[in-house]
Amino acid sequence: MNNLWGGAVAGAARTLNSSIETDSRMWREDILGSMAHAAMLTEQGILSRADGEAIREGLAGILADLEKGTLAIDMSAEDIHTFVEMTLTGRIGEAGKRLHTARSRNDQVATDLRLYTRGQIEGLLGLIRGAVAAIHDKAVEYAGAVMPGYTHLQRAQPVTFGHYLCAWAMMLIRDAGRLADAKKRMNQCPLGACALAGTSFPIDRENTAAALGFDRPVLNSLDAVSDRDFCVETLAALSLLMAHMSRMAEELVLWSSLEFGFVTLPEGFVTGSSIMPQKKNPDMAELIRGKTGRVYGDLMGMLTVLKGLPLAYNKDMQEDKQALFDGLDTAALCLSVLAPMIGGMQPHRSAMRKAAGAGFINATDCADWLAEHGVPFREAYGVAAGLVRQGKPLEELTLDEYRAASPVFDESVYQAVDLDECVRRRNLPIDEELAAIEAFLQEG
Numbered sequence: 001m002n003n004l005w006g007g008a009v010a011g012a013a014r015t016l017n018s019s020i021e022t023d024s025r026m027w028r029e030d031i032l033g034s035m036a037h038a039a040m041l042t043e044q045g046i047l048s049r050a051d052g053e054a055i056r057e058g059l060a061g062i063l064a065d066l067e068k069g070t071l072a073i074d075m076s077a078e079d080i081h082t083f084v085e086m087t088l089t090g091r092i093g094e095a096g097k098r099l100h101t102a103r104s105r106n107d108q109v110a111t112d113l114r115l116y117t118r119g120q121i122e123g124l125l126g127l128i129r130g131a132v133a134a135i136h137d138k139a140v141e142y143a144g145a146v147m148p149g150y151t152h153l154q155r156a157q158p159v160t161f162g163h164y165l166c167a168w169a170m171m172l173i174r175d176a177g178r179l180a181d182a183k184k185r186m187n188q189c190p191l192g193a194c195a196l197a198g199t200s201f202p203i204d205r206e207n208t209a210a211a212l213g214f215d216r217p218v219l220n221s222l223d224a225v226s227d228r229d230f231c232v233e234t235l236a237a238l239s240l241l242m243a244h245m246s247r248m249a250e251e252l253v254l255w256s257s258l259e260f261g262f263v264t265l266p267e268g269f270v271t272g273s274s275i276m277p278q279k280k281n282p283d284m285a286e287l288i289r290g291k292t293g294r295v296y297g298d299l300m301g302m303l304t305v306l307k308g309l310p311l312a313y314n315k316d317m318q319e320d321k322q323a324l325f326d327g328l329d330t331a332a333l334c335l336s337v338l339a340p341m342i343g344g345m346q347p348h349r350s351a352m353r354k355a356a357g358a359g360f361i362n363a364t365d366c367a368d369w370l371a372e373h374g375v376p377f378r379e380a381y382g383v384a385a386g387l388v389r390q391g392k393p394l395e396e397l398t399l400d401e402y403r404a405a406s407p408v409f410d411e412s413v414y415q416a417v418d419l420d421e422c423v424r425r426r427n428l429p430i431d432e433e434l435a436a437i438e439a440f441l442q443e444g
């Protein structure tokens, strides 16, 4: 089995030309697309009922055999479209040769790829939901657990672990929104654009679009076969998703170190060292961080394939799939690991609280107290800075020590610098955040 166009390419050129190693995974989409096309041709009277039925049965048989694993994809075919059509003709004879009427591989591959990507995005949305659910449950459990918030990785101001985790959820919810948006925009059917200029056969493009669950046909035939911006959009959304997962992964690496000790990662997500018996390495988090670069590379590769290509189809575009599939696979794999890793991590309230108690992260609250009692903030800042320089935790200063810095201080400053109180008084709307996350989880 080789190609559909009668000639031959030899040796390395044949390897260069072949895409079946990559595109064979679209067998289901290719068959469903062909079934919709053949049904439409029959309804339009372009194919006879007998041929239409033979094609439908033949394709259904190939689909069933591939699903069962009783038919192996022949990797000597040029691509998956070639394999399906040649297998069909091998099975049903003459009628199989009529399937490609009013179609080109150009509109066919664009259709298959949109169908495949749409399905993959649906799967990813489910995985994102799973990760957000895991984050949500931990956020509820640790809604009140005080921890230091950081800027420049320096202890800055107190927050709660629940609030921190909600930030992660917000990032992923936006990622889901971007993917859903890309899916919506790509949901138009290229079939009927044929090679680039449509066809003179009386086809019904609305028919095939509806049969395949598309919102409508792609309007412009040149655009239909040359547009791969849906691949770029998907990879851009995946790149951001990976960036977010990578930031979470980095925090898990930091937090699970002895230096922080904020969390213990679950068994099964850490590895030992072949030489240092005490080690529990956060390999999975590191790999999520590491895989992020690959997906950025996929995005750059995809953009570069498209740069400067004249309309409409060019064979360069066959290179779209490796990048897209790699990005989809990598993101799905990382989400599948991240969700249970977060679900199984054991946070340590006391370590977080201890870290929050050192490093003067309530200094702003001390300055705010003075500002609330009439001292201009810039002056109040100076007084609090002076207290910090004394090196004693603000909770432990005597009232005399406070008064020496500013006569405005009274007993109530102790409440202001109490860590729980610092967190409670801040406008951190944890309940609203959790409600927003729950609304997202219910949408699905």
Ligand code: ARG
Residues within 6 Å of the ligand: 019, 023, 079, 105, 106, 109, 313, 315, 317, 318
């Ligand atoms: N394998 C090709 C691809 O992925 C299918 C389209 C081939 N079209 C063509 N005119 N040679 O792009």
